[in-house]
Amino acid sequence: MLVEQAIALIANGAPKDQVAERVGDALEAPHKEGVDLNLVRQALDVVERTGPQEASLQEARGLLLRSLDGNLPSAPKAGHLVTGTETGTSVVLDEFRPARGIADSGDAPLFALSLLAIAVGLWLSVRLRPGYSIRELKRRTAADEDGEGRKR
Structure with a gap:
């Protein structure tokens, strides 16, 4: 769950220190089944290194997704109905930021x-x-x- 939360923080534009804290918590969690810890450690190294924040966070996101091997904990189980606040999906999308003004050759x-x-x-x-x-x-x-x- 902590790895998935770190992915969600990256997708929502959280600062590096928050993401690093969540990834560190994932490494220290008592139950580490279903997660490739080597990829999580690599993601923590990528987040903590200096450089442009956006590029390093996207690289860390890719590593974290690979560490889960497509098995996100929040994904609905087969035969389980989606209710309440559950979305029924385990896809974490990037924030949608539409262009403002005349952005491309079709707008003019x-x-x-x-x-x-x-x-x-x-x-x-x-x-x-x-x-x-x-x-x-x-x-x-x-x-x-x-x-x-x-x-x-």
Whole structure:
């Protein structure tokens, strides 16, 4: 479980010291069945070495995943229904960080097309507008009727 928690910390952008602490706890845990301790030690060395944090944490994540050999403790058992807070999956995804602004070559043409659609819509609204307004129609109707509501 501690190795899986370390993987989740990496996926959620935790600092190196928190990840190193969790991996160290995994090495000192009393029950170490189902985990390749050599790979966990290598992951701890990778986390503790100096260098860029993101690259070393991703390398450590790969080592930790291999140490479990695909047998994550939180994975649902066959025939066991998922209930409550269980997600029914053992996949730990990276944090989703969408790009902001115009990020690639496809965004600029879409932005230009949306501006063109707005401009064409405004032009059509002025071009196809009737020559009279509702206020003018009400005035004409009131002038056509006498005071009793009958037409002249």
